[in-house]
Each structure stands twice: as structure tokens, then as C-alpha cells.
Amino acid sequence: MKLYIKANDIHTLKNLDELLQAHASRFEPLISPAMHPKYKHYYYAIKEIQNNQHYFYDERELKKVIKGVYFGNSYCEHLLPSPLDIAKAYSYFNDTHHNFVFVFPPIGEHKMKEAKEILEELKRLEVKEVVVNDFGMLQLVKEDFKVILGVNFTKTIKNAFLDAKEPLEVSSKQLANQKKLTTHLEFEIDFVREFYKSMGVSRVSIENKPYDMSFLNKKPLFYADIYYPNSTISHSRACDIAGIYNDKQTYFPAKTCQKHCTKTSLEFEHSKVLSLYQEYNTIYKPHLRLELPESVYKNKRNRLVWEVF
């Protein structure tokens, strides 16, 4: 498989050279319970990637291994980059060795004008691939770009609490059966893949969890973007970061947002037990262990999309 970087904003790309080095000897002595969880997740993730470089059949330093970037905040429509930032991001990877993919979050009607302006910029830059995370954007891009279905298309239940505690109202057999249900995705159904194939789609995003991915070996063939390390539990217009700073606006920022999330994150009372956090409008869990099936990483058309920071 190929290694790609996911960068939610231009600042990540500007710091990419530094971020692609673990700096283990400097970092490890500083690890403590008081450390911001994001730094720890970042460090454990880069170590995990380095320990699994056999996935990419390339043991060189990571900077030389990456094949391209997925640029764009996949979570919140208020964080769409400007066309100028997109052009800047593109310039970092504007060569034949790297691929530039743009990522859209789910887009509502208020943000459609901005989304369309971005599409014009992407056409100008001759960007080929676009990730969409809602059916509206799928409708808009399917004629002009190679579409990649984002993680919002591989829906399943992702437990916020259940992994930390066993429920009493369900027997262990029922719980085991429920777990089986949540590890199977709709793309295992042939006619679902056929439907998306009919509009030129053959790549789908799957988070790094133990899903049954045997469907990737069946026709009609699909390829996987494995998103690492974060799993989205919920992303919502009702944003608790937007909400904590302003009780005058309605429960979600509609047309505009003051983007306090660029300076503020949330953790929760039981974050250390539940491994639950919020960035932007998204509550997520990191899944840091990389244990992909051989059939997935041996396919060079599959990608590991690493949200590096």
C-alpha cells in the first residue's frame, strides 16, 4: 500500500518536515500523564508507522516514503481552506512523484458557494481526486473529478462508551453478535459497489478498526483508503467548542463561525478511560495500533492516509 499524509490545514504542511521525524530521544523523556493527549497520539502513531513500514515496502525515512497529501479539513464546513491556501498546499506537492487529493467535509447549503469556488480552484490546479463526505458534494463532483468516498460513507456504530464497560441489559452472546454487526460495512454488498462503480467511484475510506475488509478482494473491485489513527464518533453542526464561547447564537454556528476550535480542544471527564476527545466539531477516538490484514497492505493500490497532526 501507499502512504499518504492527511493535513487538515496549511500549518500542518508547513511543519511537515519536522512532523515526519519522531525525535524520539527528545520526546520520550517528556512523556507524562500531564502531557497534552494530542502530542502523545502523534508520537505513538509515528512510531507505529515506522514499525510497520513493511506495509509500504519502503524502509527509508518517512519523508521519502509518502506518496502524496490529502489536504482539507474533513470534519467541519466552517474550516474550508481558502483557494489561496489550497494553491499554497498544492505547491508543496506539485511534482510528478506526489499526488494531491482534496478533502471536503460535509457541506450544507450555506457553504455551497464556497465549496463551488474551491472546485473551480481545484480544476484550475488540475487536481484529479476529491474526497467527499456527503451526498451533496458527491452530486457536485462526480462528473468532473475522480471521487473518493470519505469515512462518512462507511457508516457503522463506533462506540463512545461500550468498549470501556460491558452493558448489563445485553447477554455476552448478544454483545458478541452486535460486535460482529459493527465490523461489517455496506460495501460488502455487491450491488452497492456496482452502484458506486457506475458513477466512476472505486475508492472508499475506512477507518483503522478491525473491519471485515474481505470485500476488497471481490469484484466489482474497490480500493481502500485506511484513515489512521482517528475514528470519528460524531461530527455535528452543534459544536460544543463553538457553543462554549457564545450563548447568544443558536445551538450551532450557521453561516459563520468564530473558529475557536483553532485554539481550543475538548477533553471529557473520563477521557483517559474512554479515550474520547473533541477537535473542531468532531468527537473522536484514536486507534493507534496498526494491524492491517496482509491482503490489504499487499495491494499497492490501497492507501494508508495518516492524519499526522
Add this chain to the structure above:
Amino acid sequence: MNFSKCIIGISQQNDIDELLRLGFRQFYFGYIDKRYIESYATQISPNRRYRLKEQYSSIEKITQDITKIQQHGGTLYLALNAFFTNGIILEEIKRNFTLFADKVDGMIVANMPTLLYLHSLGYDKIVLSNLFGFYSKAAVAFFLQFSPVKIILPRDITIEELESIVSHYKEVQFEAFLFGDNCRFSEAFCFSEHGYDSLEFGSLCGYAINSKKSIEKADVHFKHTLKNPKLTQEQKAAQLKTISTNENYQTFDKEDNPYKIFHKLNKTAILKTIEIFQKHPNIVSYKIPSRGREFVKFLLHDESEPYNYKESQYDL
């Protein structure tokens, strides 16, 4: 209040006679087979509900209620709106469809496999759930290829977005939420588990608002701190630690914080919402969500109250 354009969720626990007497004529329900419950319990059902009391599991009871509804000239939809599905759940959905296809007026669908399956059969009474995420005109445009009889708009949509969509697609019938009934997250993009009451955390949205702690966002430039030769280890650790910013928003974290009383009922807000919906004849159903049926009696009170934006589904 005239409930004839309201659509309400019903379950085994409902008194259908009372709802019909009040004037309700549009209904929807979910069905879960006892055999399925034995294997999978109720939290991941073929419809969007998680508890037994919110669904039917008795064929006899639902058949009786279907008969009563039809006798009163009402319409009834079966919710096949599991928000996700796979090969296993789809088989259960197919069974429920076969069981009720000739008994109901349509099927509410929330996932692509079910939609494609029904469409392949030539079934022409498909209602598309808000779980597909109809936040834009483009989203509606995508699904018109399936000729739905009705599209359900999301709870967390602004009136402006709603009117933009329904005005653009005058030939399409829509259903819109009258109130959200405590579901404050974007349902199309919320993947958290529900229905495990013994876990004591409650729902994710409720837990999040009660348990959140604001912290400074991690700094993407943190490697400069790591490599700064002028800083001691203690100074570096201090810059990398979790820093609370709770004091920045203390003022708003109070009991009447709007985010804690999201989607409660304000009768004036609901009546104003209905006034707006009535301007658009293609909004044919005003949705009272399943759990919201308990609040119906509240709407019958004569007392009026001032409009309260904090208790309103929409910012009116």
C-alpha cells in the same frame, strides 16, 4: 392545535385511539422480530430505534393498529431506517419489508443498500430519511434518481436552508421536524451507540455537554519547543502539558445554557414554525419524533408562553 399534517412515531406502547381522536392521520413505526432480538438484542435494530418500547415486536398489535389507522383514512410508513447496514442487517430489513409491504403506505429508508434493494424491486413508495443528510439542494438532487415519494429534512437545519431547498424543489414532497426531541447532533454523521442504559454515561451528546473540559489546542509547531536548546526539560514539559481554558467560558456554562436544554418544547416556537411550514405546500408532513409523542399533550395546553430561542428547534 390541528395535528392532521403532523406525522408521529408510534410503538407498541401508544394509545392509537387517543392519537386518532386528537386528529393525527400520519404515522410511522419500526418493527423488530423477537427472533432478531434473541440474537442481537434491540440496540442495533433494522430501524433507528434502540429500545423495545420504541418499536413493535408483536405482529398482532401492529396489525390491530394498522387496521384502526386505515379505518380513519390515515397513512402509515414502516421505518427500515437503520442508519447503517451490511449483508446481515439487510436480510432482516428484507424480511420486514416482505412482511409489511402490502400493509403500509411506504417505507422510510436511511441507507444505500436498502434503497438500492427497494428500487431494484420497482417499489415506488420510498421515503428518504434525514439520515442521508439532506443539508443542501445538491443532496436532494442526488437522490431524485430514485423517485422518492417524500424526503425528510434534517433536524439541525436552519429555516433559511430549509426554505431554500423546498422552494427550489417545489415538485418534491418534504417532511420537516417540528422539534428535535433532544437529538442535538447531526444525525446523519453521528455514529455513537445508543440504548445501553446500564452504561450510565447516557447519550454521547448529553455526556459531551455535561463532561466537557476546554483545553488549549495542541500546537503543530511543538517541535520547536522540543528542539529549543534554551529551554530546560521542565520548561519543555510545561509547554507540552494539557492547559485548561475552562475559565475562558465560565460565564456561559450555567444551568440555562442553551446547549443543555436543546430542542425542548416552546409552544410559541412550534406554532411559529408551523406558520413557516404552511407557506410551503410541499412540506406535507411536520415530524414529531418517536419519543416526542409524549410531548403531544403539552401542545394541547391553552397557555401561551413567550418565544424562547433556547427552546426552539429553529432560530426564528
